[in-house]
Amino acid sequence: MTNITDGDLLLKNITAQAPFPICFADLEKAVAEKIEAGPFGYIRSGAGGEQTLRNNRAAFEKYSIVPRFLKDVSNVQTSINLFGKTYPTPLLFAPVGMNGMVHDEGELAVVRAAEHLNMPYIQSTVSTYALEEVAQAAPSATKWFQLYWSTNEEIAFSMVARAEAAGFEAIVLTVDTVMLGWREEDVRNQFSPLKLGYARGNYMNDPVFTATLPDDSFESYVQGVLQNVFHPTLNWAHVRELKKRTNLPILLKGILHPEDAKLAIDNGIDGIIVSNHGGRQLDGVIGSLDALPAIAKVVNGQIPIILDSGVYRGMDALKALALGADAVAIGRPFVYGLALEGQQGVEKVMTNLYDELKVSIALAGATSVKGLRNITLVKHDGTEVR
Numbered sequence: 001m002t003n004i005t006d007g008d009l010l011l012k013n014i015t016a017q018a019p020f021p022i023c024f025a026d027l028e029k030a031v032a033e034k035i036e037a038g039p040f041g042y043i044r045s046g047a048g049g050e051q052t053l054r055n056n057r058a059a060f061e062k063y064s065i066v067p068r069f070l071k072d073v074s075n076v077q078t079s080i081n082l083f084g085k086t087y088p089t090p091l092l093f094a095p096v097g098m099n100g101m102v103h104d105e106g107e108l109a110v111v112r113a114a115e116h117l118n119m120p121y122i123q124s125t126v127s128t129y130a131l132e133e134v135a136q137a138a139p140s141a142t143k144w145f146q147l148y149w150s151t152n153e154e155i156a157f158s159m160v161a162r163a164e165a166a167g168f169e170a171i172v173l174t175v176d177t178v179m180l181g182w183r184e185e186d187v188r189n190q191f192s193p194l195k196l197g198y199a200r201g202n203y204m205n206d207p208v209f210t211a212t213l214p215d216d217s218f219e220s221y222v223q224g225v226l227q228n229v230f231h232p233t234l235n236w237a238h239v240r241e242l243k244k245r246t247n248l249p250i251l252l253k254g255i256l257h258p259e260d261a262k263l264a265i266d267n268g269i270d271g272i273i274v275s276n277h278g279g280r281q282l283d284g285v286i287g288s289l290d291a292l293p294a295i296a297k298v299v300n301g302q303i304p305i306i307l308d309s310g311v312y313r314g315m316d317a318l319k320a321l322a323l324g325a326d327a328v329a330i331g332r333p334f335v336y337g338l339a340l341e342g343q344q345g346v347e348k349v350m351t352n353l354y355d356e357l358k359v360s361i362a363l364a365g366a367t368s369v370k371g372l373r374n375i376t377l378v379k380h381d382g383t384e385v386r
């Protein structure tokens with residue numbers, strides 16, 4: 001239970017200390033000034049003409065809350081349950097690869113922040129540090145492993161086994177990135193973190209992967225990753241095979257169609273992440289929040305739904321939770337925090353998102369995450385959603 005009256009959540013940001021960017025636009029601006037165009041463009045941009053990047057934001061702007069008052073909102077319960085564990089907030093860290101691009105401590109700084117805040121951390125396959133190093137950096141954090149299937153699928157199974165052994169508690173299979181999206185900003189900047197070796201963490205120490213390399217040169221390693229990380233054959237048979245290979249809960253990340261959500265349930269999947277990869281994969285696809293209501297209807301509470309893509313403030317999280325998500329995952333905002341101030345920056349970004357969410361739940365007239373399902377929302381055309 002969070003007591004809203006324990007000091008004002010906004011005013012604690014107005015102090016004599018060094019100021020920190022308070023919103024996504026300010027964060028993005030500060031990072032643009034701090035890091036080089038290549039990595040900045042890689043993180044910021046969306047695929048193609050960035051329609052989906054815009055769709056993500058537009059989707060949140062379409063909804064407005066009609067608040068209720070005089071309901072005693074002094075105690076707001078923000079905790080949630082996922083796979084048998086309780087977390088104090090409905091916020092997660094989305095899997096983001098190659099964190100070494102923006103900070104030397106990379107994923108280690110992020111997982112330490114996740115541990116401190118008790119928010120689940122999803123580690124990417126293409127991380128700068130190995131999953132064992134991440135586990136060691138934050139032994140008590142809840143860690144899930146995001147799997148990119150490998151063309152040589154024994155590499156994928158090897159990574160899953162390593163994740164299990166290191167104490168990771170779920171596998172998140174990303175289904176929307178069987179090849180890279182058409183990312184024009186990276187061509188403009190002639191920038192590929194994959195080619196620069198930032199994705200080495202989990203591959204370099206994988207015995208199945210290294211056994212396939214002709215030698216231990218940097219070029220062989222980069223080639224090996226490129227040959228394996230893109231895997232356009234991925235299909236439901238692979239999902240069923242993965243289920244046989246692990247006892248951990250499996251989530252599918254990148255679901256946008258209600259039929260795929262239904263198939264996930266039919267195939268015994270334990271959770272889904274409604275996501276368009278932050279607009280970085282197929283341009284022109286639906287905003288993730290726009291995809292949520294139809295998926296929530298099909299899923300009907302059978303498995304948890306996490307939403308990401310464009311959750312840049314507490315109010316966005318509130319809308320997603322109100323429209324059927326059980327939790328939301330954050331991508332770019334925490335990466336920007338990492339770029340600015342390492343672990344501390346990540347914590348500041350996530351804490352501000354959380355504090356704004358708390359204020360928003362209370363000011364909307366609700367006192368819990370579940371209670372958000374009862375608040376009134378209208379769409380921009382004035383139609384009442386509920």
Ligand SMILES: Cc1cc2nc3c(=O)[nH]c(=O)nc-3n(C[C@H](O)[C@H](O)[C@H](O)COP(=O)(O)O)c2cc1C
Nearest residue numbers: 094095096097124174277278308309310330331332
């Ligand atoms: C720099 C960057 C790298 C990413 N790497 C991965 C990855 O390795 N695996 C994955 O499943 N998603 C990856 N994503 C997508 C995120 O998990 C998430 O879906 C997306 O960032 C959410 O949108 P947001 O950035 O608008 O919050 C990446 C996103 C960014 C910005």
Ligand SMILES: O=C(O)C(=O)c1ccccc1
Nearest residue numbers: 097126177194229277280
């Ligand atoms: O950049 C990304 O969004 C991403 O997910 C990715 C996918 C494959 C290789 C490297 C990064």
